[in-house]
Amino acid sequence: MQKHNILVVDDEKNILKVVSMTLKKNNYEVDTARSSEEAIEKFNHNLYDLMITDLKLPGKTGIDLLEYVKSRNPSIPVIMITAFGTIENAIEAMKKGAFNYLTKPINPDELLTVMKEAIEKYDLRRENIALKSELKHKYTFTNIIGKSTAMQEVFDTIRTVSKTQSNILIIGESGTGKELVAKAIHYDSNRAEKPFITIDCAAIPSEIMESELFGHEKGSFTGAHEKKIGLLELAQNGTVFLDEIGELDIGLQKKLLRFLQEREILRVGGSSRIKLNVRIIAATNKDLELEVKEKRFREDLFYRLNVITIKMPPLRERKDDILLLANHFIEQLNQIEGKLIKGFEDNVIDVFMKYDWPGNVRELENVAEMSYILCPNIMINLTYLPSRLQQIVQVEKKPFDQMNLIETEKRLIISALSKTSWNQSKAADVLGITRKQLRTKMQRHKLLQGD
Ligand SMILES: Nc1ncnc2c1ncn2[C@@H]1O[C@H](COP(=O)(O)OP(=O)(O)OP(=O)(O)O)[C@@H](O)[C@H]1O
Ligand SMILES: [Mg+2]
DSSP, X not given: OOOOXXXXXXSOHHHXXXXXXXXXXXXXXXXXXXXXXXXXHHHHHSOOSEEEEESOOSSSOHHHHHHHHHHHOTTSOXXXXXXXXXXXXXXXXXXXXXXXXXXXSOOHHHHHHHHHHHHHHHHHHHHHHHHHHOOSOOOOGGGSOOOXXXXXXXXXXXXXXXXXXXXXXXXXXXXXXXXXXXXXXXXXXXXXXXOEEEEETTTSOHHHHHHHHHEEOTTSSTTOOSOEEXXXXXXXXXXXXXXXGXXXXXXXXXXXXXXXXXXXXXXXXXXXXEEOOOEXXXXXXXXXXXXXXXXXXXXXXXXXXXXXXXXXXXXXXXXXXXXXXXXXXXXXXXXXXXXXXXXXOHXXXXXXXXXXXXXXXXXXXXXXXXXXXXXXXXXXXGGGSOHHHHHHHHHHHSOGGGOOHHHHHHHHHHHHHHHTTTOHHHHHHHHTSOHHXXXXXXXXXXXXXXX
């Protein structure tokens, strides 16, 4: 369990001492300040889960301090301490957003009860925000299917790295399970109870990316009506998954690098740095080394992220996983949809083994789902497969010299496509035609995805 970090503010040395001792004994991390000014200084450089402050302080009062803190982080709970007879001030503090107040002399049990309640609410709030980013249920390791040697190696790496704090880079083609692995690492680490936040660098427009990542202060730019906590800060003590890192704007790459070096952020328009303890897992299907060579990706950032690399093997290179995965998806569907489908007929499995799976596991999952929904029997047969997979059998049935021109053309196209992992431009090159011509032919032969 991570300790909660508490800031206690009072000008009386003795009170600070007694409160600190009580809190430390109860497993809290404590920081103290003897004036509002000192408290503000500390608040701006550390992340606290709760603040306890005396109302009466030299210089700026406890109310001033409360207002300042709330303007910067509206949800942090603040507990006020008042001397006997200043109850009106306490009420004012409550109106300004204090969580509760206690009167002197402080009763330790009462203090602990109020604190516990405040922190629980605060944690819940933070987790709710984090949950929005993590809609799917928790992924355990056991959700990742794979008996191939390549996948067993991936599992070994996950096991070794999840307990460390290093940054991780996951590379691999689209649909190979990069996100699944990122989640597995998080939920297998000691950060499992803390947020896992995904940031898709390709999906967020670069103009708002900086404020999404680092947050911004109220009024820091046109449209910044409210102060906003960035995703990195929301992930405090947890993991941030930077998906499609290859798409990150070059200017922001520098800012991200700075964060990785210093473990501190600066909100847009803010002036003070905030310390964060966040683990970064990045993923990409681009060849980052090439991106570095072509100057689209910063070399220094690449080395920072690339401390540990996990390479996800494409599905066509681990054919022993295909049947296992296909059956796994059918089982899942049986549970969700309530049908009782037993599996695939042998010739379907043959096709699965011959097919190249350019979309990797995601494509297999989609094929399984589509055929599951269409199939009224207990075994899925060829008729329920998408036509691009059916082609494989039809074409293979006849020897070349018994095919007509149209069939031959189709067969050549399929062969070119599968050699190039269904990359249409490359396949067109192989065939010596333009990509546009290829697409027209693919349409004629019903070879376009989604047919
Ligand atoms: N080994 C696996 N076992 C079970 N399901 C898997 C496996 N690999 C991938 N999947 C499933 O395939 C789909 C795609 O996986 P995921 O989103 O992790 O891939 P990705 O590499 O992040 O893809 P992209 O690069 O397109 O973002 C998901 O629904 C995931 O649950
Ligand atoms: Mg992904």
